[in-house]
Amino acid sequence: MPATPRPRRSVLYMPGSRARALEKARTLPADALILDLEDATPPEEKEAARGLVIEEMRAGFGAREVMIRVNGLETEWGPADVAAATAARPHAILVPKVESPAMVVAVAAMSASAPEIAIWAMIETPKGVLNAAAIAAAHPRIGGFVMGTNDLVKELRAEHVPGRAPVLPALGLALLAARAEGLACLDGVCNAFRDQAALRAECEQGRAMGFDGKTLIHPDQIAVANDVFGPSEAALEEARAQLAAYEAVVAKGGGVAVVNGRIVENLHVETARRLLAEAEAIRRLEADMG
Numbered sequence: 001m002p003a004t005p006r007p008r009r010s011v012l013y014m015p016g017s018r019a020r021a022l023e024k025a026r027t028l029p030a031d032a033l034i035l036d037l038e039d040a041t042p043p044e045e046k047e048a049a050r051g052l053v054i055e056e057m058r059a060g061f062g063a064r065e066v067m068i069r070v071n072g073l074e075t076e077w078g079p080a081d082v083a084a085a086t087a088a089r090p091h092a093i094l095v096p097k098v099e100s101p102a103m104v105v106a107v108a109a110m111s112a113s114a115p116e117i118a119i120w121a122m123i124e125t126p127k128g129v130l131n132a133a134a135i136a137a138a139h140p141r142i143g144g145f146v147m148g149t150n151d152l153v154k155e156l157r158a159e160h161v162p163g164r165a166p167v168l169p170a171l172g173l174a175l176l177a178a179r180a181e182g183l184a185c186l187d188g189v190c191n192a193f194r195d196q197a198a199l200r201a202e203c204e205q206g207r208a209m210g211f212d213g214k215t216l217i218h219p220d221q222i223a224v225a226n227d228v229f230g231p232s233e234a235a236l237e238e239a240r241a242q243l244a245a246y247e248a249v250v251a252k253g254g255g256v257a258v259v260n261g262r263i264v265e266n267l268h269v270e271t272a273r274r275l276l277a278e279a280e281a282i283r284r285l286e287a288d289m290g
Contacts, residue, residue, distance in 0.1 A: 006065060006281055008032050008186060008212045009212075009225050009229035009230050010031050010032070010221070010222045011034060011067075011186055011215045011216065012028065012217075012222065013040060013069075013215065013217055014034065014035055014036060015036055015041055015049075016040065017042070017046075019056075022052070023056075029226065029289065030219075030222050032065035032067065032213075033064055033067070035056070035057075035069070037049055037050060037068065037071055037081050038069050038070065038072075038096050039096075046071065050081060050084045051084075053068060054087065054088045063285055063289055065091045065092070067090055067092040068084075068092075069095075069096060070082050070085055070094070070096070070107075072095075073095075082111055083110065085111070086111040086113060086114045091117070092118040092119065094121075094122060095120070095121055095122060097122055097125055097151070098121035098135055099125055100131055100135070101134045101137070101138035101139075103121075104119055104135060105139055108139045117141070118142070119141045119142050119143065120142070120144050120145065120146055121135055121142065121145055122145075123146070123148065123152075123174045124147070124149070124151035124155075128174075129152070129173050129174055130173075132174045132176075132177035133176075136177045144186065145175075145178045147171060147186065147187055147211075147215075149171075149187075150189065150191070152167055152170055162198070162201070163205075164202065184212045185211055185212060187202070187206035187211040187215065189215050189216060193216075193221055194220070196220075196224055199225075203225055204228055207228050207229055211229075213225060214229065231279050238272075239271075239273075239276050240272075241259050241260075242264045242268055243273065243276075245264055
């Protein structure tokens with residue numbers, strides 16, 4: 001299930017056990033939501049959270065993409081979570097700590113009655129990173145990766161530092177694996193949710209690497225993620241100029257154009273078209289969200 005052109009600049013985790021938070025999510029300008037039955041829901045609330053998420057899914061979340069993060073299949077809650085998510089019909093089921101293709105295949109089999117639901121994999125352990133290529137090709141329904149950088153730092157016995165040097169190799173490997181199969185890939189969270197400068201730095205790094213967007217832990221992070229991961233007006237103007245120049249050259253039988261002293265070839269045109277399509281998808285989503 002290759003990546004769709006829908007916006008995923010900002011993807012906000014919402015605790016599945018908090019009714020008021022889920023209600024508020026309908027008013028937030030996040031491109032997508034992750035209704036979380038795993039880490040954000042304490043053990044004593046998991047059963048109730050499952051029922052609440054199903055109920056809230058019936059009410060819907062507008063035009064936003066919605067994923068339900070289930071508990072691991074090895075836990076006492078995992079199989080029931082997958083069954084509930086299948087019945088709730090989100091856009092995707094997000095599986096934590098995926099380390100092998102077999103984990104994706106198992107979730108696909110358990111949710112076979114709803115083949116339209118994508119399966120997304122959390123890549124957050126060393127084994128998951130090393131097996132990312134096989135995981136990305138595990139099943140036709142896999143839609144993308146979400147990087148779990150907090151768990152990855154823990155498993156590596158690394159530290160959270162500015163610039164994220166300890167996890168950059170893992171981020172790059174997972175991104176390569178996702179792109180090799182045409183999948184989406186979302187960057188991990190920024191824990192310092194009140195530090196807008198740190199968030200912007202991480203978003204700019206993720207955007208430069210090629211991630212589709214940023215997973216977030218607080219609504220105050222949405223604006224920065226939307227700004228950084230959305231195409232700038234300058235980039236859109238350049239894309240339009242590249243397309244116009246290239247089409248003019250092709251119409252005369254040529255194959256290479258020049259814009260602002262730079263060569264424009266097929267690969268630049270493909271990037272320009274993708275950028276313009278991204279901007280149009282964002283415009284439609286924001287209009288639908290009101």
